[in-house]
Amino acid sequence: QVHLQESGPGLVRPSQTLSLTCTVSGGSINRGSYYWSWIRQPAGKGLEWIGHMYPSGSTNYNPSLKSRATISGDTSKNQFSLNLSSVTAADTAVYYCAREHEVFFKLDFWGHGILVSVSS
Amino acid sequence: DIQMTQSPSSLSASIGDRVTITCQASQDISTYLNWYQHKPGTAPKVLIYDASNLETGVPSRFSGSGSGTDFTFTISSLQPEDIATYYCQQFYNLITFGQGTRLDLK
Numbered sequence: 001q002v003h004l005q006e007s008g009p010g011l012v013r014p015s016q017t018l019s020l021t022c023t024v025s026g027g028s029i030n031r032g033s034y035y036w037s038w039i040r041q042p043a044g045k046g047l048e049w050i051g052h053m054y055p056s057g058s059t060n061y062n063p064s065l066k067s068r069a070t071i072s073g074d075t076s077k078n079q080f081s082l083n084l085s086s087v088t089a090a091d092t093a094v095y096y097c098a099r100e101h102e103v104f105f106k107l108d109f110w111g112h113g114i115l116v117s118v119s120s
Numbered sequence: 121d122i123q124m125t126q127s128p129s130s131l132s133a134s135i136g137d138r139v140t141i142t143c144q145a146s147q148d149i150s151t152y153l154n155w156y157q158h159k160p161g162t163a164p165k166v167l168i169y170d171a172s173n174l175e176t177g178v179p180s181r182f183s184g185s186g187s188g189t190d191f192t193f194t195i196s197s198l199q200p201e202d203i204a205t206y207y208c209q210q211f212y213n214l215i216t217f218g219q220g221t222r223l224d225l226k
Binding site for chain 1: 121152154156158162163164165166169170173175207209211214215216217218219220
């Protein structure tokens with residue numbers, strides 16, 4: 001059974017960079033067949049896909065984030081990370097990491113989510 | 121960008137009711153669509169993948185159909201544990217979610 005756990009600061013100042021880490025157990029992020037993804041949900045709103053990375057290092061991002069997002073992996077720790085730059089209050093959300101199947105792009109294992117608030 | 125429009129945005133139903141949610145894509149996405157259930161305080165759960173395939177372990181009262189731009193998600197007989205918000209997700213070009221359908225008890 002794959003388990004994912006988000007970690008990082010719960011409060012980020014406006015204009016700073018939001019940095020989160022997802023620790024994966026029960027499966028290697030270096031194994032093919034899966035992407036490793038970040039998704040967020042602002043309070044009272046729906047799910048928004050942020051982006052994903054593949055073991056090869058290739059990445060894709062939601063164009064609406066205007067190049068503010070960067071996803072990278074650390075295979076030695078079996079972790080992957082999200083950096084979101086120049087944050088504003090609109091980036092306040094619950095952030096989830098998830099495993100994404102490469103064939104049907106179904107997000108089949110998720111972390112519990114971490115609330116990140118952007119406020120001065 | 122591909123936009124996904126779900127309807128209705130909210131729905132009230134009784135136990136045992138048949139519940140139907142629709143999802144419309146802004147362009148042809150073949151069957152590249154998944155459905156999720158999301159309960160407050162928990163992680164979303166995939167129920168249907170590739171428009172009509174039931175995820176392992178998901179009860180058979182859940183089903184999906186459609187292709188192209190129009191898709192349907194159905195609960196054949198609503199159970200109390202089905203109260204949640206449901207999302208469609210396209211994967212034809214990157215990933216986009218619908219805005220969600222909140223299902224509660226009448």
